[in-house]
Amino acid sequence: MPANTLPDSASLGGFLRDRRARVQPGPGAGTRRRTPGLRREEVAARAGVSVTWYTWLEQGRGGPPSSEVLERLAGALELDDVGREVLFLLAQHRPPPLTQTAAPAVTPALQRVLDALPTSPAYVKTPAWDIVAWNAAAVAVLADYALLRPAERNVLRRLFGTPGARDRLPDWEEDARFALAAFRVDAARAGGSPEAAALAAELRETSADFRRLWAENEMRTHGVGLKRLHHPAAGLLTLEYSAFAVDGGEGLSMVVFTPASPADEQAIARLLADQPRAA
Structure with missing residues (x-):
């Protein structure tokens, strides 16, 4: 194969043919088959589409299928x-919408990744920005999430509804505007999360600031940036934030706040050293 030629399975038609050949026919399908796997008419019947149209898909003809058909x-x-993800990427050049299931589980391996960041506060959040896992540095710098009720572990509820949130964040207006812009993108990627929609409706009712900023309709990805916060014991801390999608985590993302300077890192280390005595 020439170096600049993609394998056949990298096209939608090639992918369909390859996967069709891997599926074993059901009982009663007969044994006199010249090729392995399902016939085109069997795939079409299973999917509820016409044989002609399915044949066109394997031949690279016709328009892109709808999400329902995919x-x-x-x-x-x-x-x-x-x-399933590859099928959507080949057909529509975008990943499929996330399936709405119970709250995604945080694996022990993912928790170990969090715990391996000794002086970098980090947490894992859902598309509705509910925090579902965190490390010791997050407890020392951001909040002791274990002491909060699940509803109180939501980033936006804390940002717009927790007394003193503005006092802790010298750049509260910028931080809040950015959070809403990124939240919109996360909710869209989740295929219209009902939890995210319910949260937005709740905060529109309870927070005038949320209503004001929500009406701006900004959209931004997390990217990277700086976050400043006033800690009651450590004083002003400056952190660099980055967000990472959790592969296979049904919309989970991990947000890591890295100390911006050696002084910030030392301040967090002192907070962590004081935790056992404060417990």
Whole structure:
């Protein structure tokens, strides 16, 4: 194969043909088959589409299938989560919408990643910005999430509803505007999370600042940047933040706040050293 030629499976048609060949026919499908896997008409019947149209898809003809059809094709071809994602990427050049399930589980391996960041506060959040895991540095610098009720572990509720939030954040207006812009993107990526929609409706009712900033309709990805906060014991801290998608985490992302200077790192280390005595 020439170096500049993609494998056949890198096209939608090639991917469909490859996956069709991997599916075992069900009982009663007959044994006299010249090729392995399902026939085109069997895939079409499973997916509820015409044989002609499915044949066009494998031949690279016709327009891109709708999300509904792609979901039916994923079921017909018995694709796992990775296969489903590749199908959407090849057909629509975007990942599939996230499936709405119970709260995603934080694996022990992911918790170990958090714990391996000794002086960098870090947490894992859902598309609705509920914090579901955190490390010791986050407890020392941001909040002791274990002492909060689940509803109180939401970043936006704390930003717009916690007394004293403005006092702790010297750049509160900029931080709040950025948070809402990134929250909009996270909710869109989640395919219209009902939890995110309910949170937005709740905060529109309870916070005039939320209503004002929400009406601006800004959208931004997390990217990287600086966050300043006043800590009651450590004083002013400056942190660099970065966000990372958690692969296989159904919309989970990990946000890491790295000390911006050696002085900030030393201040966090002192907070952590004081935690056992304060417990």
